[in-house]
Amino acid sequence: MMQLATTRFARWLVGPFLIVATIAAAPRFADAHGIAGNRFFPGTLSFDDPAVADESRLPLFSSSKHPDEGGDVVDNRFSWSFFRLLTPTLGVGIDSGWVQRNWGGSQRFGFDTTSLSVKGEVYRNDLHEMLVSAGLSWAIGHSGAQGVGANGPDAILPGIFFRQGLR
Secondary structure, eight states: HHHHHHHHHHHHHHHHHHHHHHHHHOOOOOOOEEEEEEOOOOOOOSSSSSOOEEEEEEEEEEEEEETTTEEEEEEEEEEEEEEEEEEEEEEEEEEEEEEEEEEEEEEEEEEOOEEEEEEEEEETTTTTTTTEEEEEEEEOTTOOGGGOOOOOOOOOEEEEEEEEOOO
């Protein structure tokens, strides 16, 4: 039964993967993004930038230690993300990763939850150096490994991203 569910999930991912791979293969110039007026808004590790642009992170490593029942847990993650423009102000993305979780003497590892997202620029004011965009992300339920806690139900995550330059 598990083999059948895994096969169905794998078939379900082939279509979106081929679409993303085809779009990714189209050549583009590398340009700065997140510019309003004379202000450049870079993305940071703590929160996403408001710009809608072609982006790729391959791989991003992070390690975090957090308390859990009976002691501390160390998560080592290799994550990746890919975002592609559909129009100059609208794009789609996919992200996931690999997690190694250490509970002292016990280790578990597996894929993190896969997410699909759409993000669009809703307001740009060059005079006041301001950008606002809105996004919606779908964390695909049961797409990650149960052993690392990434096997939860579907989740829809809305977001508003904004930045304004200060003089």
